[in-house]
Amino acid sequence: MEKMDENPSFVMPQFPAANSPQRSSVTLPSSVSRKKVGLKKGHSLMDWIRLGRSGKDLTGVGNRILEVTEEELARHKVEDDAWMAIRGKVYNITPYLDFHPGGIDELMRGAGKDGTELFDEVHRWVNVESMLEKCYIGRLKTDQKLSRKGSNSSVKSNISSRLLVAPSINVSAKEELNKKPPSYEWTQTESSIIVTIYTRWNEMRTEYIVIDRNEKDLKIMAFIKRNNKYQIHIVLEEYVTSDYKVKLKDSSTAEIQFKKQEPAVSWTSFGEPNEQHDIYLQKINLERIQRDCHVDSIVQLTHNTKLLRILLPDGFLMNAPMGYHVRLYHTIEDVEVFRQYTLVLPSLLPSRMDSSVDNGRVIYLMIKIYEDGTLTEWIDKLTTGNPVKLSMYEGDFKLDKLINCTHLIMFAAGTGFTPMIQLIHYALTSEDCSIRLVNLLCFYRTEEDIIWREDLDKLSAQFERFCVKYVLSEPSSNWAGTSGHINEELVRRYLPPASSLVDEKMLICACGPTPFTANAMRLARHQGYKDNCLHPFLS
Template sequence: MMTDSQLKPPVSVEKTPLKPPAVAVLAANSLQLPSSSAQQLASSGSATGNPRNKCALKPGYSLMSWIRLCNSGADLSGTGGRVVPVSRSELALHNQVHDAWMAIRGRVFNVTRYMDFHPGGVDELMRGVGRDATKLFDEVHAWVNYPQLLGKCYVGPLKENVATNVEADLIRPPPAPTELVPRFDWIQQRSELTLYFYTRRMANPGLLLKRKDTSEVELELRVQMASCWHVFDFKLSAAVVWPPRAVRVGPETGKIEVVLTKQVAEPWLTYGTQEISKLNSTYAEHLTYEVVLCELFNHDSFELCLQSIKQSVLLHLPVGYHLDILLPHNGELLERSYTPVPHNCLHSNSEQIDADASPNVRNEFLIKYYEKGAVSSQLKQLQPGTTVQLSLPRGNFKLSALESHRNILLLAAGSGITPILSLLRPLLKRQTNRIERLQLLYFNKTQADIWLKDKFQALQDSDERFTCKNILSEAGGRISQELLTPLFNRQQAETFSFVAVCGPAGFNTAAANSLKELQLKPEQIHVFQG
């Protein structure tokens, strides 16, 4: 006889072949060398919403057009799918617009077909052609994920001397590591069904959960692992209540838990059936959200709360990731990247929702307003009930990179605080290798510009491991090596061993250069896209 406690018949899983991989292109990370003209943006890849200078692209040469070209099967590398080592002398020969190769961090790319897609213009991209462009690239934004953007253009490794007796046909890339596929399990009580997905420790998974149309038995659940989505299409045995009663995503444990309430409280013989697939590219996919609230936060910023239409979508971003907000404007689709802030940060959220245990059908943003900002000026005027499009989460932050560090420094400037906010709770709640010291240096122009000052003070009062220091440029405060040097005393055991940085491009560059002078290694620094 079945009891009213946990009932768990054998799991029945139906699998379908995985979809072929598609190029994963970071829409927020286009390969942009310095531009000499400051023009109004049509799109930006800033995690903080800061504008960037870009050249107007010819019709048919948008980012989405580049994605389609990469997915078309065209031979963009010019090597017929082979990986060919390239000497510096060979690289120097490919220095024309119609035959353009460049090297970045030891990897050679054929950027000939990318020329007209480059947001900075052909002339700027030509500055790095025929040579090692690493230094030029790093001067602008070394954190851009260029291997994904130019993955289909990869020619081969840059070599000082290439052996003449090596046949290029025999050279192959190293075998890819075994891919982790989330493991599924389930339990039930008389009135509830709980779905579990296990990834791995510090996997920092994302989650997208959709109700298909108005169905009460069909759900699509996606688990995000870096740029890959593992898709589980469920047809449940009986109807459930929407939205879920609880959703928990553990960045540290890598465990996902979705608790659904049964419409009829009775035991099920099985959860139902599922089909499994995989998506490697979701950049053309957008979600429709409606405005719940849009109101001023301080003198030059506002808070924006968006909710999925009919609460049909639940979206949980991996820690440190961002998404794009898209708006139509003069026949174009403008987009900017923003990082949602955690629940309970904003004045409007008076419900004190537990972000770990409540379904997240809303995304809340703090956005700095630019008078001439094409997107922020429109977002600021949105009325409740109007709709916008959101991209799926994007980013390259690896929470596992912080696992071995117990003393962590956070450097944020202005609206660059938003990605940093997403780190605070996971780090302070970490059970393995518990954090000893977490310090935030928050750079602003004036006292009036500081966001969430009371929140940081409350956190500092409640957890002695966290400290926040506000640094104001009107008082002469600037990011510099002199400012940071006292924090990196190698003779002290509690010296900071990892630094996360986010702010305007100039701030990020100055911070990265200062940390390099203080002998921090690249793996000890993460600069958020900004």
């Protein structure tokens, strides 16, 4: 597909220059430059797990539990005596240094201090409590007072673990929300229970409502603003079915309809309040509760990529916002690890959509199988009916960026294509969409690696405003398309300088291995684009 070559002036940008003062809101974490190092023989993840189970003292303090002050922590900052605090717990990282995939120097950056933010930047996929449990020394004693509501910067250790980042709101909307917290009311008809939530936030969407019900125990969560949550938690008077309907009455009011299990019964009350009922929590941290789900079907997309349809638990409704991801958990030799996977659609073609996605009953994950992947060996063996554990969704993509743009440019490497799927679907099928041009540049190793090529080519033929280009780093001798890697010349061909725009409103997205995403963003910046035009999807 060489369609985009018809406009050679439409160039791809280079993203944030390393020394640019404008990197503030989309600055990539320090892990951008982080590379894996070659570990010594006998220092794999499995070797570390075996060492932890050997009975050897890895704490360095005789397996005693201590209360560690910040002053004491700061004394242990050399390679043969290194401690680190992560989420309020202090670990002796000395024995782990040689097992660290990022190298000793990278891990030592957090030695002698609170390394939570650093750890979350480069190692968010691992459950640190499982990984370093045998190195646990004790709690970190600090004078810092934590706010119950988390409204302080007290939760510094969890800065990068926000559950939901919704579109930013203006000052008047903030003032309105601060004056009066969210509330709810319930009514009933002969066959239904109707719950109305007044969020008092003018940018509410149905995706920000999550319902979790177990028998009569009902929890409704409404995620508001950046990372605030209004929660209803009640033990219902009678039973309802799992047939929920969520809609918006207006821009700030959500309505949820539950069907009564016994339609003829008139309820005398909604039920009995449970823990944390009718409560508004501000600046919450990432919810780490896991849900027991099941694999419903598996489709082989390429030689190493699969599409999994996963059934959510009965009573649970979650329709994730665009561009968001979930964590898939698995336990390997008593150590719990996870990987983050973007939620995708079953297809790019409207005729193959799955209504259960919109109803919040199933999710789709597109997963590449790596020979040495921490989880993918297990994922590759999954079959229909197998149980899997998933987290709540999380992410930071702002839908208003997509709604307000006229030109959408996407750079995707490998399965970095996954967050682009919903963007493409919205841009081409949404009735209220004003996007005039949608360009996708896909980077793969070989032609056999290209995901959904037939679907993409069909869309490109169907929609004049949609263009797709494939770039291969290891093409065969028969490949007639573009080859190479993302670079300044290629970007300039497909992304015009910002200074040349007249009425175009650009949105430039990138996803792939972290160095690829960083490079795409840097190149875009070289073309003059600023933070409000850019969105890097970071894994």
